[in-house]
Amino acid sequence: MFLLIFLLIPIIAAVFLFIVKKETSSNAIAISAGLLTLLGAVYIAVNKIDNFDATWLLSINSRFVLQADGLAKILVLLTAISFPAIFIATQKNQIQNKNSFLGLMLLTQAGLMGVFLAGDALLFYFFWELALIPVYFLCSIWGGEKRIAITFKFFIYTFLGSLFMLIGIILVYSNTPDHSFLIESFKHASLTNGQQLAAFALFFTAFAIKMPIFPLHTWQPDAYEQSPTAVTMVLSAVMVKMGLYGVIRWLLPLFPAAAASHAHFVIVLSLIGVIYASFIAIRQDDVKRLIAYSSIAHIGLMSAALFTNTSIGMQGVLVQLFSHGINVLGLWIIADVLEQQTGTRSMKALGGLAKKQPTLAILLVGFAFANIALPLTNAFVGEFLMFNAIFQFNPWMAAIAGVSVVLAAIYTLNMVQKIAYGNISEATSAMSTPNKSAQAVLIVLLVIVFITGVYPQPLFNMTADTLHQLFVK
């Protein structure tokens, strides 16, 4: 029951925001709903929560099941941290129709948390789509100049992917022993080799588009660039995790044989994406695009580690899911502050931030270190484990993946150098007083970065049960 109420908090707040016309208190409502959810998420993370289970569609035997295991906990926690952080950091941004904007954001949050908590395939599909629809409106109404066409591309891509997944779900469902959508019965579905392969391909397409894996990534940089920054934060901090989550929750446990036989194929694709995105990131001048490509590279590495099918790789990914979200969120908030105050995203035009706003510059350096995965930062823990797993799988692939760390250092430090150092540029000199609320959020996030970097044990403990389920038979 707790899980249902927890899921309803953002929905109720969103409905409330849609009904209320006054815009004076909209920020306060959204932030308090976000913080309330965060409180719930922390409670879920440290306690053992009973599943919520209710009948839903009797005739096809689909149930409304919410369950919180380690994987769900860590992603719900990430979601619950991200949204209030975004609300607080961007509360000063000028947005028309703020109520609708925040309401749609809260609906997105509900959809995302539903995806992570769902224990029934059809329910999972439902939330999967529900998370997408508000984002479609958010990006198309409040995005940049080319928003309509770009968002539509993004929408069609992911919608097509999810339709493939729907066929996969129907295929597995029709072969389950008790004709049920529960994940347990899905695991016991008796599929022939051909069917398993087909279902694997169908599910994988949906997840690969969402992550995204090369060559299905083409929607992403444009979508990140054209979306309003608050939505970009959601997309890259939380939404891409839906793809990785899907692989861990559904793909690997349901089709182990097909996953094992196609591991090479997927890992090679992922690594191509990693290297390719890193090189493109080096050439970027736009801060948003740079972070977008850097994010593709990091996600690619995670997907490669997942398909090594080793417990160490899985452990690394489970931690990295959380860490990557926090780091990229920090970078986006800094990019947003810069854009809001200087009016530009071009790194050529920026410079001298360290002299103008030293605090922000220090925070930028902190998150840049996390992005390169230097020791002491949270990303080091996850990436170390992931490289270890890839090395066990194939040393050559580990060598290629290792190049990405060097490339990450090049583009990240290049960005820091251009933005923070040098003389104060024209754009930077236009910056007004520091954005206190954004800086407060950034400091909290940076504290999380270093705490989980030095002492990641709580994250390991939280996800221990998922790991146990997947690798101890």
Place this chain on the structure above:
Amino acid sequence: MNAIIVSTLLGVIMMFVSWGTSNIKLQRRIGLVGMAVLIVANLAQLNGWWVVNFDTKGMLAFNQIGLFVNLILFIITFIYLWINGAELDKIGNHTADYYAIFFFILCGVSILTSFDNLLMLFIGIEILSIPLYILTGADKKNLFSNEASLKYFLMGSFSTGILLLGIAFIYGATGSFHLALPIMNPVTKMPVQHFLMSAGLLLLFVSMNFKVSAAPFHFWTPDVYDGAPTVFTPFMATVVKAAGFVAFIKVFEVQRIALGQTTWIIILPFVIVSTLLIGNITAVFQRSVKRMLAYSSIAQAGFMLFALYGISIFNNEALILYIVAYSLATIGVFAVLIKMKDYSFESFNGLAKQHPVLAFLTTLFLFSLAGIPLTAGFFAKYYMLNALLTAGAGIWLLIVAILFAAVSVYYYFKLVQAMYFVEGTPAIHPIDKSYELKLWVIAIILIVLGVFPSLLFNYLYF
């Protein structure tokens, strides 16, 4: 039997109502009350409260599903008349006569859901079609309406001819008009393959495809739907088409055996894929929303054809849900469209700013047509795909289906984009609150069925 008799009586009554009163509002009320009476009469037979029955010598057979489909189609017609009542009055000055025509069409519908004899199929289709030719040409002074009516009449008569020829061939092969199983060879237990039988069934197949506007027999559809007065188009695209599908299924549930399963699973997918292809791809390029909806109705017919692939309860369930979801959403979109001053996509620009509620409702209807979760359209597509897989279709057919579903998102969302993301002032007739309220009713049904689709089937298995 109730529905056939009551609808005929009501049709005759409505013909004479305009003599009794010239008050158009009163005529409209009488029409709606008549519709309610028809629903109750059918409900009475469905629940066994009161049944008029006499021996039809095997011409008609009433079963639960047929009566249930009747009920659904009558309710949809009721909602359609309830919403569009005021618009109906604006076409010519024969309001009562239109209601008479609707009742005659519904008589045809009730025959098509209960025929047990190919002659009754023919009669049902004719009773259904001839009033439609009149409705299409109802706007006498409009050249497009005239053109559409003539086109519809000529093409329709031609296809009826094909139907009749098919029935004659089948009679020649079996010596019977009955919709029973084909003659079995007592030794091999296989159906007797008779050339006349196969030829007749193929002709029947062609003519039924024509009636449900499946490609490559769809050419009349866009012109007729576009040319007909906008208020009649949704009725033709929903209730009439749905009745056509029910008849289609009834014929080929049993008779396909004579055609041979292999032939069936070759020609049917061919028709389905070409219907989906032509309907969806052409809809993408339309400039007028009305024409886009005409092509989209072809595309949706492609999806409904999946129900013919197998013979199980799943197929019937899927078709019924699909009919409800598609019909209500189409009636909803048309109810908004009819209030626009012109039917281009541009005229919807900025509708969300000026009429947020109307834009929201339209979006919901379009979502249902596109099959987005939380609307009935999603479960309609889901049930259909599930039925298809259960019937043993290859995965390739499902993949083709969803590829075209994704294409359909493109043109439905073009309208959403126009309403929400493009600035502009929509050219729209004034809309009062009660009209919006009526649209809310449709929207709520669509959402409730989008969360609990099985509510619809409770009636089938009580």
